[in-house]
Amino acid sequence: MISTLRYHSYQHPSPAPPFTPTESSILSAALRHVPSHGFSTTTLSLGARDVGYLDISTNLFPRGVFDLVNYHLVTERLRLSQKVDFSKFEDGTKRLSTPAKIRVLCAERLRANSPLINRWQEALGLMSLAGNIPASVSELAKLSDEMWFLAGDDSHDMNWYTKRATLSGVYASTELFMTQDTSPDFEETWKFLDRRLDDVKSLGSSVSNISSYLDFTAHAFSNVLRSKSVPFF
Amino acid sequence: MAFRLARNRALIAPAKSALGAIPRTALFYSTSSKPASSGQPQASEAETHFGFQTVKESLKAGKVAEVFSSVASSYDVMNDAMSFGIHRLWKDHFVRSLNPGRKSGGSPMAILDVAGGTGDIAFRMLDHADKINGDRETTVICADINADMLKEGEKRAQQQGYISTNRISFRVENAETLDSIPDNSVDLYTISFGIRNVTRIPMALKAAHRVLKPGGVFACLEFSKVSPAPLDAIYQQYSFSIIPLMGQLIAGDRDSYQYLVESIKKFPTQQEFAVMIKEAGFMNVGKGYEELTFGVASIWKGVKPLDSK
Numbered sequence: 001m002i003s004t005l006r007y008h009s010y011q012h013p014s015p016a017p018p019f020t021p022t023e024s025s026i027l028s029a030a031l032r033h034v035p036s037h038g039f040s041t042t043t044l045s046l047g048a049r050d051v052g053y054l055d056i057s058t059n060l061f062p063r064g065v066f067d068l069v070n071y072h073l074v075t076e077r078l079r080l081s082q083k084v085d086f087s088k089f090e091d092g093t094k095r096l097s098t099p100a101k102i103r104v105l106c107a108e109r110l111r112a113n114s115p116l117i118n119r120w121q122e123a124l125g126l127m128s129l130a131g132n133i134p135a136s137v138s139e140l141a142k143l144s145d146e147m148w149f150l151a152g153d154d155s156h157d158m159n160w161y162t163k164r165a166t167l168s169g170v171y172a173s174t175e176l177f178m179t180q181d182t183s184p185d186f187e188e189t190w191k192f193l194d195r196r197l198d199d200v201k202s203l204g205s206s207v208s209n210i211s212s213y214l215d216f217t218a219h220a221f222s223n224v225l226r227s228k229s230v231p232f233f
Numbered sequence: 234m235a236f237r238l239a240r241n242r243a244l245i246a247p248a249k250s251a252l253g254a255i256p257r258t259a260l261f262y263s264t265s266s267k268p269a270s271s272g273q274p275q276a277s278e279a280e281t282h283f284g285f286q287t288v289k290e291s292l293k294a295g296k297v298a299e300v301f302s303s304v305a306s307s308y309d310v311m312n313d314a315m316s317f318g319i320h321r322l323w324k325d326h327f328v329r330s331l332n333p334g335r336k337s338g339g340s341p342m343a344i345l346d347v348a349g350g351t352g353d354i355a356f357r358m359l360d361h362a363d364k365i366n367g368d369r370e371t372t373v374i375c376a377d378i379n380a381d382m383l384k385e386g387e388k389r390a391q392q393q394g395y396i397s398t399n400r401i402s403f404r405v406e407n408a409e410t411l412d413s414i415p416d417n418s419v420d421l422y423t424i425s426f427g428i429r430n431v432t433r434i435p436m437a438l439k440a441a442h443r444v445l446k447p448g449g450v451f452a453c454l455e456f457s458k459v460s461p462a463p464l465d466a467i468y469q470q471y472s473f474s475i476i477p478l479m480g481q482l483i484a485g486d487r488d489s490y491q492y493l494v495e496s497i498k499k500f501p502t503q504q505e506f507a508v509m510i511k512e513a514g515f516m517n518v519g520k521g522y523e524e525l526t527f528g529v530a531s532i533w534k535g536v537k538p539l540d541s542k
């Protein structure tokens with residue numbers, strides 16, 4: 001029963017590619033304009049123009065700028081398996097533990113946000129709008145599943161829900177922390193990530209523990225949104 | 234509602250006598266009861282539907298024109314009554330979602346509103362371009378098969394001061410051909426509550442594809458199929474009995490509104506129409522359509538690919 005609920009691309013070989021070639025070409029061109037124009041309709045228009053389309057062609061994206069955020073989330077999740085290379089951290093005898101692999105995966109995925117980091121709070125704001133929450137939460141769950149899978153944990157036990165939720169909490173809070181981190185090469189973010197992962201290890205994956213992460217995340221998140229004057233829910 | 238009806242009746246009272254002059258029998262035509270009254274052998278000509286009646290294709294355009302001539306001046310009032318004013322919200326959403334107008338570093342847009350009738354969509358487009366995008370250069374051509382509808386629109390454009398700006402023009406055009414509109418000349422093609430009246434819908438889609446620039450957008454707002462089923466039953470009840478009755482009360486013309494209701498029922502499903510749009514050479518947007526108010530109306534969008542001829 002549990003195993004049938006489990007999501008993974010490896011177990012459910014990829015359905016249709018998530019974006020058409022036209023969508024991909026416009027959205028990937030648009031992402032290059034995010035650092036200077038943010039997650040905005042201007043950025044979408046610039047992407048469309050770059051590849052020969054018109055301003056009006058951005059109607060191809062029914063959710064507007066959120067489709068651009070979603071494109072980044074989906075493509076970086078799918079790219080994770082190609083980018084991460086555990087052998088860098090292993091020698092002939094010593095293999096990485098599952099928690100160590102999780103740490104590598106989180107850091108790798110977070111690094112993919114670094115080119116957009118000065119604008120990533122805008123993305124978080126869009127993800128928090130009522131209509132976009134289901135898609136954002138589901139994408140976070142898929143990322144968490146992908147990371148557990150790549151770390152070699154494909155256990156089908158009851159813990160699976162807990163593990164997914166715990167890792168989602170760790171990832172989301174670190175991602176948020178990173179948007180406020182000004183230290184060189186995000187040193188503070190990696191320390192923050194280590195502390196969160198240590199907490200999970202030492203406390204075990206108890207439910208109270210998860211809710212404390214979610215609390216932290218919700219709290220920090222609402223502060224960010226307030227500062228951006230985005231209405232929170 | 235009662236208050237509103239009473240007020241609307243008073244508003245259109247002067248037009249009533251003019252409408253009364255249209256012979257009711259001319260509006261509906263049954264091929265079975267009058268087989269060859271025109272005296273011409275037409276057995277080979279394709280038949281099309283006119284509401285629930287089946288008529289020869291060559292006759293439908295004329296019939297549709299009659300219906301809309303007979304409703305032109307009371308049309309806007311009737312629209313309000315029929316949809317309880319919701320059509321305004323749908324149209325606002327339609328235009329806002331398209332976001333017409335010049336973007337920074339871009340060019341003004343050329344918009345073509347087909348079956349534009351009294352200009353409802355055209356005016357909204359210009360207002361949006363101006364207020365949201367600070368653009369007073371984007372232009373709209375309001376095209377309709379029926380000169381009476383366009384005359385109402387022109388009157389409104391006059392009153393509201395659009396005419397002097399040269400941003401709007403009115404043209405008699407059949408959606409199936411769009412003869413005076415050059416190839417690859419339009420950024421945005423809209424058709425609102427119009428496609429269902431067109432005799433050969435695939436031809437209209439082809440014409441839309443022809444006039445749009447590569448990258449241009451086709452957007453259609455139209456009544457559609459309600460789901461879930463219990464709601465549909467209620468809606469059918471409402472539309473088949475109440476709308477013609479209101480047509481009678483408000484516009485003094487039950488038959489024309491009977492036609493409107495039946496043509497809604499005959500229109501393809503949301504999914505089927507999305508496939509027709511794709512077959513005409515457009516890329517569907519998302520799953521192809523967006524339902525409004527449980528599917529009472531829907532919006533379909535398609536983008537013309539760069540590599541199409």
Ligand SMILES: C[S@@+](CC[C@H](N)C(=O)[O-])C[C@H]1O[C@@H](n2cnc3c(N)ncnc32)[C@H](O)[C@@H]1O
Pocket residue numbers: 294297298301347348349350351352353354376377378379382406407408409424425426427430431432
């Ligand atoms: C229900 S009105 C819609 C008016 C307006 N677009 C609106 O949304 O309020 C339908 C219009 O379609 C026009 N029409 C019907 N068949 C047409 C055709 N083949 N080509 C162009 N216009 C047509 C009618 O004359 C009428 O004005």
